[in-house]
Amino acid sequence: MSELSQLSPQPLWQFFAEICSIPHPSYHEEALAAHILKWAKSKGLHAERDEAGNILLRKPATPGLENLTPVALQAHLDMVPQKNNETEHDFTRDPIKPYVDGEWVKARGTTLGADNGIGMASALAVLADDTVEHGPLEVLLTMTEETGMAGAFGLQPNWLQADILINTDSEEEGEVYMGCAGGIDFKSHLALSREDIPAGYQTVQLTIKGLKGGHSGADIHLGLGNANKLLARFLFLQGKKLDLRLINFTGGTLRNAIPREAFATLALPQENLESLQQQIHAYLSVIKTELAAVEKKLALQLDQVPAQGLVLDSGCNERFIALLNAMPNGVVRMSDDVKGVVETSLNVGVVSMDEDKAEIRCLIRSLIDSGKEDVVGTLTALGQLAGAETTAKGSYPGWKPDPSSPVMKLVEETYQTLFNKTPNIQVIHAGLECGLFKKPYPDMDMVSIGPTITGPHSPDEQVHIASVALYWQLLTALLKAIPVKA
Structure with a gap:
């Protein structure tokens, strides 16, 4: 874990190290959920769960930004448990063992859980870091996404207050997702x-x-x-x-x-x-x-x-x-x-x-x-x-692309300003929860971003360290750039 604590942005990597230390394969997320709720309450954040087990955290806006459109950052709590045949590992009891290998963070013989642990860590880091400027902010952490999207299926209307949702479950820095496949x-x-x-x-x-x-x-x-x-x-x-x-x-x-x-x-x-x-x-x-x-x-x-x-x-x-x-x-x-x-x-x-x-x-x-x-x-x-x-x-259901999405346009403009290049606007052939969120929240504007993760759902899973820093830079700039609520 000490290796990860040396990486930047430090708050994000510290949260990811904590996430790795608590077993959380699908159907076994309760220990991690309890840890997050305890932390949130210690920070004075609003914290609650719904009947599906989803976690909702709220943080007031940075002073002076109260009029910005409310935003929800979203990630899922569970990870895919895969290991090499010769690796001795019980995903329900043993911590993931991350390590730095050159430009990448990997795990020893198992999936890393960067899908979606890095996204979850980024959302918690935003809540923890008071230097990050934002409007009214929510963090939604859903249950059991990897084996049927149970949390997304159970999400009820009128629970979230946000008008914009930023899904953090994408796996290629420089790509912005506006749609996904159903299954x-x-x-x-x-x-x-x-x-x-x-x-x-x-x-x-x-x-x-x-x-x-x-x-x-x-x-x-x-x-x-x-x-x-x-x-x-x-x-x-x-x-x-x-x-x-x-x-x-x-x-x-x-x-x-x-x-x-x-x-x-x-x-x-x-x-x-x-x-x-x-x-x-x-x-x-x-x-x-x-x-x-x-x-x-x-x-x-x-x-x-x-x-x-x-x-x-x-x-x-x-x-x-x-x-x-x-x-x-x-x-x-x-x-x-x-x-x-x-x-x-x-x-x-x-x-x-x-x-x-x-x-x-x-x-x-x-x-x-x-x-x-x-x-x-x-x-x-x-x-x-x-x-x-x-x-x-x-x-x-799939997530039907909306080419006129204001938040997608904002992400594109923010990325161009930060990095002097245009991101790729994509539809992903994977199941993001956004399509299910559209049922209880049909008017919510959604987009998905993330760092570069290769080999997800396999023991070769790894996350590119430099891309995490770029993703964090984009995410924090985007929160500050959210427009005033109409």
Whole structure:
């Protein structure tokens, strides 16, 4: 933590260090929430929570700026819990261990939580630093954004007093976001039928690992390898030839993180083991070539393991592998309206299996509702063909761009004045909470900014130190530049 305390702006980094020290993965934010409320009350700030658990803090305007339009700074309390396979870490109990590596702050073997911990830290730093000039100010910290946006869904009208909301959940300094994709969760459940492992069969585990992983929205266009899909592809290619019979298949941990690892426990005739090893070697060469530009550490590993459990019978084995292999993944369509931005995508995020059923969890994202509906239809049809039960739920709206937004124009002008260059006005293919905020607060003017964060939702997550200083400079200048309330 001492490393972070040496960074500038110091109040922001100090808050971020405190946030890292308190475990706060999704559904486990209470300790962090209690810490923030205690701090706010010690500072004499107005502090309260709603039924969804969201926190609202208020600070009076700097003397002389009482007539400025009220502003809310917004961040979410939770972080994505992802770790490297060899890292021992309990996200519900262990602190994140940040460290400085050249121009970046990283974490040791886990996600860093800069998404959205830096934004949260910046909002708290504004409240703490009386040298920052601002009008009437609110800070809204929402619950469980990463796994369904529960706090944003539960936000009630007439709680916030602000007319402008600045979301701090963007991840590229120099870009200003005025819109985002909506999303929906999709699950496929396939009933499994099993039988004894045939005599003369060897049990092995096939592991794919070393993939980068990443954010299933912001990184989906990068062509990163999806461990679930790559392993399913091999099983489909070689399953019948080598009589590969599944005992278990697991891959990925979160539907909004591109899966980095997947594991298949298999039984096959002893005489086919050498052929399996040869085919793995050949397949690894193929996918390394295909993904050479983006995946440098991709590996396939075969281990012999003790015989355990039952195998899927031949028909069930074939249906499961075919279903997983046939599922689309990645970019479905690029936007015609916003050049260079993904319109519709999906991530085959989590695959799990128990004795009697397999579950495949996907997250579909789209800038347009019809895009989500189209992918839901495709996955539903695949489920019907495979005999799987399917459900689509948890739909949340996108944030429709408003090119005439006054606060977006103000951010653009402020950035130009500060840095003598024009920021990029963007629509992001990720789920920001702004679209949900528009339901209880339809007239609120919104914008999203943030520092440069790479590898969010993966253990490679890192935040660029210099960009945090630039983001802080923009944020504090913007608060002072807010116009007088009409």
